[in-house]
Amino acid sequence: MKPTDAELEILQVLWQKGPCTVRQVHEELTQNREIGYTTALKLMQIMHEKGLLDRMEDSRSHTYSANLTEEDIQRTLVGRLVDTAFRGSASKLVMQALGQGKASREELDEIRQLLNQINPDA
Amino acid sequence: MKPTDAELEILQVLWQKGPCTVRQVHEELTQNREIGYTTALKLMQIMHEKGLLDRMEDSRSHTYSANLTEEDIQRTLVGRLVDTAFRGSASKLVMQALGQGKASREELDEIRQLLNQINPDA
């Protein structure tokens, strides 16, 4: 399940804030860019139809929540990117990401630790 | 410059085979999926208009080549994915990619070496 760009924006809000009404999501989105209320509503309705969001119809307004975790989507998107842009080589993607020089020393240490867990005797 | 999915397929062919005619690209694409000749042609014409491909009009048939390197596009796509799906954290993406367990021991060693180059005294 690969979300579209607009869908991913909405998922980000729900992952960070937890279950939200359309109004709450819309307010968050307008922090970053202009987008109409009914646009956000429509997107979330479609995402619900697709099974991407759960919906609680408690009160007058509905409360939506993400049906997949952030890690689920990250796994999907990384897998796709490896296949389509890196000819299946996850390590090439890793090298590219590390090469951008945006990771802090602490993050690099974390990665080192993970490497040791995967293949300790190197 | 973010290529579409279909555009990326074509770029992959050109990166691997070097400059190609539409026929050559089309033959390669049909190895993986069904796609009409004129569909491939149209895509390549559009990519040329966008500046994504160069075109040599030598003979009757034209020869196309990628205008950006594989690394250029990889950098763009990784950067976008980090921003949209990993909240800007390149190291989270790296952890996710490594966690999939698809990298061989040799690849992991390569990554270790790169880590040491970036931040040797850890």
Next chain:
DNA sequence: TTGCTATTACGAAAAGCTTCGTATATGTTT
């Protein structure tokens, strides 16, 4: 030359994504 084949050019249909206007329903306030 006349027809056959391979190629590009053009246009438009089909599908998916994004956007929002308008209508409708449901509470809330006076």
Next chain:
DNA sequence: AAACATATACGAAGCTTTTCGTAATAGCAA
């Protein structure tokens, strides 16, 4: 109850991407 505010529902327009049919063009073969 009447007016108002807030929500959802619906439908459609606009844009991008993907697809291919048809026409025009250029070389090749008979």
